[in-house]
Structures are given as structure tokens and as C-alpha cells.
Amino acid sequence: MTGLWYVLGFAGAGVSFVFLTIGLAWLISHRVRGSRGKQLPYESGIDTYGDTHGRFGLSFYLYALLFVAFDVEIVFIYIWALNFKVLLIDGLVSMAVFIGVLLIGLAYAWRKGVLSWR
């Protein structure tokens, strides 16, 4: 329970520090109105065109899907690792089966070319 209070207190301290500093910077920094060019997004001096949040590379999405599968695996594997000295051979066999199924999935994705950047 102490741990939770520490986490919440640290979060509060961090957030207040950031906002205090940004507020201080807002007080002492100088501001210039500038021209129209200042209001444009900086894209190396070329005027922006098209929709910024338009269509995007699919590779990122495939990696994210793989990540979800393996992240759920980590949730189980940590609990398994904590209790390994009790489970011993049973734990090893069941975890081998579990990881084996996931590895088949990884091999499938690899074979399908998900892991090579396109």
C-alpha cells in the first residue's frame, strides 16, 4: 500500500514540476509575433501539402500486432519465472509448449515476410 502512495505522490511531484517550469518559462521568455512563415509547420522550407495524418506505412501496424502477442506472453512468463523453483519440470514443459506455439506464430510471420521492411 505504501508503494501506491509513493507512485501517486511521485506522479504529482513530477507533473507539478513540469508545469511550474513551463509556467516560469512562459513568464520570462520573450515572444515575437512573427510573419506567416512562422505559423507553418517546419518541413525543411517546403510548403506543406496533402493530409498530414493520411495513409501510412503498413509495416508499423504489423509490428504492433506481433508486439501485442508477445507482450501478453511476457505477462505470463514473469509469473512463471517467479515460481519456477516450485514448478520445476512441470513448469518447464508447459512453458516450452506455450512458447512453442508463439514461436510457430513468429515463424509464420517471418515466412510471410512481415519482419522484412517493405
Added chain:
Amino acid sequence: MSGAALVWARLTPAGRILAVLLPVLAVGGALTTALLIVFGGAIAATIGANLPIVRFLAASVITFLITVPTAFLLIYMEMKIIALMNLRIGPDRIGPAGAVMSIVHGLKVLMKEDYTPPSVDVPVFTLAPVVVYLASFMTVMVIPFAPELTSVGLELGLLYFFAIGGLGVVGLMMAGWSSFNKYSLLGGIRAAAQAISYEIPLTLSVVGIVILTGTLSLPKIVAAQSGSLLDWFIFRQPLAAIIFFIAITAEANRTPFDNTEADQEIVAGFATEYSGMRFGFFFFAEYVNVFIVSALFSAVFLGGSNAPLVLPFHPEIIINLGSLGIMLPILAGIAPVIGTLVCAAPIWFASSRIKTWQALVAGFLIFGGLSTAAIGFWAWAMIPALGNLIWFLIKTFSLVFVFVWMRGTLPRARIDQLMGFAWKWLLPASLLNIFATALAVLLTTSGGN
């Protein structure tokens, strides 16, 4: 115009700030002293009654204070060391060897214009640096600087570290998405892809250590390495150490994996549209990140606060200051004068070209150095936390040096190589490490029965 107004008009801005601050500080100091004298007993009683709250406040303030000078020190290290590696001079103007340069950089960022472009999504744009900084700040909390100096020894410390540290990428993604800039979007997405890919080997590589120690608490993992040098997990789990080191390099967005902010490709990535202090917080968080991943590596693999070699003797120096009584303040007043004179005398006699004041200054410095060394040796011998802390910091800053060294040496990896390496090499290697460790533990346990 009165005299005071004339003086005020001739002051520089810095002088005006001082002219206001100094009286305020003087009055405040006097008031505090008076309050302490009057209510001192009551305050001490309150502190004694609320020790957990006081401990929490002290821990949070100290943790917060650690991050600021650490970031400045790291920025200076990076500027100076990379400059020396490139055969440049580097910062040399402000302070001895340019040591104050990074603080001036921080002040410069504080005073720069904090511009919000009209096209951005303002709430998300403002919150992104907060999330990034918070993710690195909150992980400092579980770092075991020494057994006695851990702000909170969470039972799930390692998992907490990965969970909160992984939140930083949410902030980078927020920054990239809300900026409405194609470079920022690409930087944010790259950061997300890289972080989630390296998160898997990072978390899987330490599972071997969790199997060996049976705990996730960082102080207990450090305690498990307290034997000889060979008990350190870098020797018992070398493969895990290599995977972990590569993965933390990617998690901290350091060269050779700094594709998220690759200046030559996507300007500054997620930070392109940021300026002023909100930009400053991204880089503040990045340097704090370098420190905390180094600290985590030294805690998990390099024995944390354990000394690599144990001295064959343990000096015990017990000084009872109370027995001196009234002589103590007199000695404390006279000792520096006599010490300075004693140290200055040989210098003064050595050459007639040395002026008296130079000899006195040199004598004072020598005496100061000697007495600091003596007090430091006493503290090291009598306060174990100090020795532990020093070992921890030595290990951590050696790793920080390695990170800076890599930045001065290695070119940037291409994004396809980067992602492929995580999934095709690091992931199978970390699974192999887990099963090898599990098998070894199984064999040794059944052999023992």
C-alpha cells in the same frame, strides 16, 4: 527623482533581481530562525510522529533533485567527451573547462520563446513533454542507489520500471501525432515501433535473473550479487547482459538506434515543432533516461552497490566529538588557521619569488584538500551507505561514458536493420537464454535432492 530611484534606474536587471531578493531572503531567514527557536520542539515532535510522511517528502524531493544535476552533468559529458574524441576542444568558455556550459544551456532554453504553432492539437501538444518527463522521473524512484538509499523498494520494482519506462513512448507518439508535421509524425511512429520492438527482448532478457533470484525487487536482486565478483549477473548471464544492453540503448533512443530524432533524415523527429521549455523537457527526459538505464544495468548486472573487491581490513575510526566539550568550537576555529599556516610555510620558504598571499592561498587549498580527504576517508569507513553509493555511481557513470563513447563512434542503424534485428535475433536469443537458465536451475536443483 529621489536617490533610491536613481540607484534603481542604474541597476542592471540582474542587479535589480538581487536588490529585491537579498532583503527578502534576509527577512525570511531571520523569521525562520526565530520560528525555529520558538517552535523547534513542537516541529521536532511533529516530525517524529509523522515519520512515513517525512520520509516520503524527503525521498521525492531528493529524487527530483537528482534528475536535474544529473541531466546537466550528462549534457556536459556528452559535449566534452565527443569533442575530445573528434579532436575538437569543445566547451571551454564558461566555468573551468566549460563545466557550467550545460547549465547556461538550460537557462537559455528556459528563456527562449515557447511557441505553439496554430495548426497543432494544443492539449495533446502541451501534455506530451509532461508524459515523457514523468515516465523517466518516476522510474528513478525504484533505483537502489544503496541498500539504505532506495526511495522505495517496491516488491515489483523491475516490472514497475519496465511498465513506467514504457510509457515514455506514449508521450513521443502524442508529440508526433499532435504536431501536424510530417517529420514529427514519422518520428513519433518510428519511436513507437522501435520502443515496442525492443521492449520484448528487454523484458525477456531479465527473466533468467528472475528465475535465479525468485524476486522482482531491485534491492533483493542487488543483494543476490553481494558475494564475490563472479556472483554478478553479467558473469552468470552474459547473453542476457548483451541483449539487455542493446535493448536499453534502443529504449533510451541513443546512437546507433536514434532513428526517432535522426537530424539528417527527419529534422528532429517528434520534437520538430517544439521550442522553448517544452522542447527542453524532451531532452531533459532523454538524458535522465540515459542515466536511469545505466543505473538499471549496473543494479541488475553489475552488482549495483556491491564493491567488486572487499578490503582485507575494515578500518574503524571512532571519534567522540562530545568528549571535547567547550574545546570543540575553539579547535574548529583555530585548526583551519594553523593548518593553513603549516601548509603555507614550506611553500613560502621554498622560493623567494612566491609572494606571501600566494603561499597562503596555496596553503589554504592544500589544507582544505587534506582535511576533506581525511573526513571523506572517515565517512567512507564509518558510513557503509556512502561507500555503496560511490560504487553504484562509479558503475553507472562508466556505463554513461560507454553510451557517450558509442555516440562518438558508431553510425546510425537503418530502420529496417533495426527492426529486423530485434525480432530475428534478439527475441530468439532471449528465449534461448530463458530456457538455458531454466534447464540449468532444474538440473542443479534435482542434483541437490
